[in-house]
Amino acid sequence: xxxxLYSEEEEALRAAxxxxxxxxxxxxxxxxxxxxxxxxxxxxWKSLAEGMGLAGLLVPEEQGGQxxxxxxxxxxxxxxxxxxxxxxxxxxxxxxxxxxxxxxxRELLARLASGRTIGVLAVGLATAPGAxxxxxxxxxxxxxxxxxxxxxxxxxDVLLVPADDGGLYAVTxxxxxxxxxxSLDLTRPLATVTLTGAAGRRVGDFGAAVERALRxxxxxxxxxxxxxxxxxxTETVRYLKExxxxxxPVGGFQALKHRLAQLWLEVVNLRAAARAxxxxxxxxxxxxxxxxxxxxxxxPVAVHATEEAVQLHGGIGMTWEHPAHLYLKRAKADSIxxxxxxxxxxxxxxxTGLQAP
Numbered sequence: 001x002x003x004x005l006y007s008e009e010e011e012a013l014r015a016a017x018x019x020x021x022x023x024x025x026x027x028x029x030x031x032x033x034x035x036x037x038x039x040x041x042x043x044x045w046k047s048l049a050e051g052m053g054l055a056g057l058l059v060p061e062e063q064g065g066q067x068x069x070x071x072x073x074x075x076x077x078x079x080x081x082x083x084x085x086x087x088x089x090x091x092x093x094x095x096x097x098x099x100x101x102x103x104x105x106r107e108l109l110a111r112l113a114s115g116r117t118i119g120v121l122a123v124g125l126a127t128a129p130g131a132x133x134x135x136x137x138x139x140x141x142x143x144x145x146x147x148x149x150x151x152x153x154x155x156x157d158v159l160l161v162p163a164d165d166g167g168l169y170a171v172t173x174x175x176x177x178x179x180x181x182x183s184l185d186l187t188r189p190l191a192t193v194t195l196t197g198a199a200g201r202r203v204g205d206f207g208a209a210v211e212r213a214l215r216x217x218x219x220x221x222x223x224x225x226x227x228x229x230x231x232x233x234t235e236t237v238r239y240l241k242e243x244x245x246x247x248x249p250v251g252g253f254q255a256l257k258h259r260l261a262q263l264w265l266e267v268v269n270l271r272a273a274a275r276a277x278x279x280x281x282x283x284x285x286x287x288x289x290x291x292x293x294x295x296x297x298x299x300p301v302a303v304h305a306t307e308e309a310v311q312l313h314g315g316i317g318m319t320w321e322h323p324a325h326l327y328l329k330r331a332k333a334d335s336i337x338x339x340x341x342x343x344x345x346x347x348x349x350x351x352t353g354l355q356a357p
Contacts, residue, residue, distance in 0.1 A: 002283075004275040010075045017054070017076055020047060021083040027323035030084055034186030034326070039086035040155045048087065049115025055093045056113030058101070058216075064110035070216065074223035074278035081227025084326045086187040088152040092118045094220055099160050099168065099213040103204025108158065108170055120156035121213055122171075122193055124149035128339025129214040129291070130347060133206075138163035142197045143171060151337075153178050153191040161195065162206035169200030185333035187326065218338040219277040219291040225298040226274040228331050229267050229305035232324075236260065236309045243314070256312065263308055266301045273297050289351050295344040299335035306331040 006014070024044045033039040049055035057073045059065020073094060080089055092112060096119030100109040111117035123133050126149060136145035143161055153159065159176060161169045175198040181190040237260060240251030250256060273294040280290035306328040310317040317324045335341065342357070349356040 002279055004279060010072060013072055014075050014079060017079040021079060021085060025083045025085050030086060030187060030326060033086055039187050041086060045087050055115035058097050059109060059113040063106050065113040070220060070278045070281035074220055077220050077223040078227040081224035082231045084187050084330050088118055088155055091120050091152040095121045095213045095217045096160055098216040099209040102209035102212045103168060105203040117157045118155055119158050119160060120152050122147045122150050122159045122161045123210060125151040125190060126336050127214060128343045129211060129218055133162055133210055135162045135164045136195050138165040143169055143195045143200045144197055145195055147193045149190050150193050151188055151190055153193050154189055161200060162210055166205050167202045168204050168206035168209050170203050171198050171200045175199055185329045187330060214338055215291055216281055218295050219281045221334060221338055222274040222277050222294040222298040225302040225334050226270050228327050229270055229302045232305040232309035232327055233263055233267050236312050239313055263305055270298055270301045292344045292348040292351060295339060296341050296348055299341045302331040303335055
């Protein structure tokens with residue numbers, strides 16, 4: 001039977017990642033980087049991706065990676081979500097890596113696995129699995145066009161660009177123009193990528209590669225949303241135990257207990273959904289169904305948890321200095337990333353033969 005509990009190895013991985021983020025990714029530092037317009041922390045990325053080897057978790061050992069599974073990658077994303085870390089782990093170590101795993105380009109895959117190269121799939125962040133993707137025009141070995149809503153394009157060394165001839169092309173960052181877009185989430189900036197006769201090297205066909213990448217992205221994004229929601233619940237409970245009103249802890253009021261109990265149930269259910277999606281991706285069994293179920297549930301819970309955190313922290317929760325708004329913005333941005341909850345419910349209806357909502 002499928003065991004969704006965390007293994008000892010997964011818990012050890014969690015502890016190592018959490019220790020690193022505790023030391024180098026404090027909320028105040030994340031906020032300061034977001035305000036600077038350059039949220040990406042290269043030193044932290046080097047420690048996580050190169051030092052710990054986590055950029056290559058999904059890459060087989062014979063191709064230069066760690067040979068782990070989506071379950072381990074999910075643990076890393078939980079902790080990155082809990083720290084709302086401004087790192088391109090999801091976009092490079094998961095999405096771009098999964099796309100390359102479907103192609104036959106071991107050299108570029110090994111570079112991404114080492115962490116020394118950051119790759120980004122040039123598909124809009126809001127694109128759901130199974131949805132059509134916007135492509136660049138391929139003419140005489142060059143690519144032209146404009147692709148919008150590309151997450152982490154500003155820090156990419158190489159972009160994987162789908163083209164109208166059916167190919168997926170590797171394009172170096174210096175061959176394109178990256179224009180920042182206004183983004184709600186300060187920690188995962190979006191950009192428009194403009195190609196004007198850019199040279200590209202075909203690495204494979206984009207159809208199966210993009211679909212594989214988007215499915216893994218949607219499934220593992222749930223773990224990031226779990227980390228966000230778990231932080232919101234934990235910090236809110238801690239604050240309500242300390243905050244006193246009418247000479248008693250605010251958390252002692254019955255109405256607030258009920259709200260926290262409901263939130264706790266939602267987070268527990270979200271953890272089960274996240275683990276099921278990660279395990280399905282690792283085993284290859286019922287993948288589409290598990291991912292659709294998890295994503296249909298995850299976004300509303302993460303948004304609700306962070307909204308409750310802001311409100312139940314009272315006045316301090318409304319301030320710019322408190323990190324609650326970082327988590328709320330990440331949760332809201334994640335709610336449309338790789339398909340909305342409604343899109344996944346519609347997909348789920350199709351998979352199960354039920355009437356779509």
